[in-house]
Amino acid sequence: MKVSYTLKETFRNLWRNRLMSLASITSVVATLIILGIIFILVLNINSISQGAKDQFTNIDVYIQEGIPTEEINILKSDIIALQGVEEVNYKTKDEALEEYKEQWGEDGYLLDGFVENPLPNSFVITLTEIEFSEYVVSKIGEMQGIEEVRYDEDFINKIITVSDYIKVIGLILIVILIAISTFIISNTIKLALNSRRTEISIMKYVGATSWFIRWPFILEGTILGLVGAILSAGIIFYTYRYTYNVLTSDFYSLLAAYLVGVDKIFNDSLVLFITIGSGIGALGSITSIRKHLDV
């Protein structure tokens, strides 16, 4: 009896105030789409910067001329002992020269002109996390027998900063939008409460418990949030799939390698949207009930 009563009342209210219901759903959809865009941006920037890190987590350490092999081995084990270092590869000057020749391709013969190889012996260090780069660089700088340490500090820092900015701005925007949606839903519930004043007062006098009176309204708000969540997840899915297909066409294929897959975006955003959507709905109705329903 109680469950069927609650469901019946809920849908009756939703239909009775259909215009406000529509407004509530729209505001939830708008909020969640913005959230989705930020979510997609952050996920993709993380993915792209992860890809970039794979290229830029390498630190090149040039070793001074004439250091004996034993000392090079000691240096290598010192470096590998540092926190954040995943791998240290020793690269002789000859190997380095070969690499250049390969990179230069057809122009590689120009390098044949050198009587003596001008390149130094070096270590190529791979870091576990990009955040360790400054620490590792400063530690290596203190070591004996090192000529120069090279890494792409600026680029790495920029990626981290951009990603952080998007997260912060996104978070602020989302908090504001959630507040607006909650407010609109709480207004819808207020209308539902007002249109049923008499009924609520009767229920009170015949001894309905306050939760019995409240449930249909809480459910109403939650359903508004849920419908908004499912709609916006659909919109995000189709829009992202379209964008993804355009970007992964040949022209942009370089970038596409790092884009997050459509399925992952859809699955993650669906869970996120349903949680936040129904949360907004429930919160909106509860605030309204607290304010306007004295039971």
Place this chain on the structure above:
Amino acid sequence: MIKFERVSKRYKNGVVGLRESNINIENGEFVFLIGSSGAGKSTFVKLILKEIEPNQGKIYLDGEDITNLHRRKIPYLRRKMGVVFQDFRLLPKMTVYQNVAYALEIIGGIPKRKIRSQVNMVLGIVGLHRKSNMRPHQLSGGEKQRVSIARAIINNPKLLIADEPTGNLDPETSWEIMKILRQINRRGTTVIMITHDKEVVDIMKKRVIELKKGKVIRDEMNGGYGYEG
């Protein structure tokens, strides 16, 4: 049944509802509560229904101290009482039957069969069993009030509070309502009726409690309305 011990109620806007009032109503009594508007009649009813809390004093219902009753227990307290209002408060989209059954349905856990027999019984008491499928707009004022009485007594309450039940009715219809209330009272239910209806009070010859400015100024068995009001 109901005992007020030096109960005072002052509203937040400064209006005084009751001042140190002592009222004692026994089981099975029929009591008229009279007084001009603002005398404290509504405050009295609201205090019994636990819609408001007193600032001072103690309130007992059926021997139980309800002065500081927990909010969560209030619905269960209200199931022991029935309330009838001047404006009937029926749900327009429901039939007579549904309006009455509603009061049992929202309690939950009562089998449909039992609800049906209860509803039919109380509709019989108020004489509306033939109109159970009509909607409120098809009924006269007196009939609407009878539906609302049926709803109020369906829980078999020990106490029935009627807040100006004849306020919107002509004298003849008022008498129908009074007969039903008297019948309910004879079955053992305590009835408290707020009224401005001098004729009804004078003819019924029941206990009269008169309030003025929040104080009991008269409490008389077999009383009359007392003044031209």
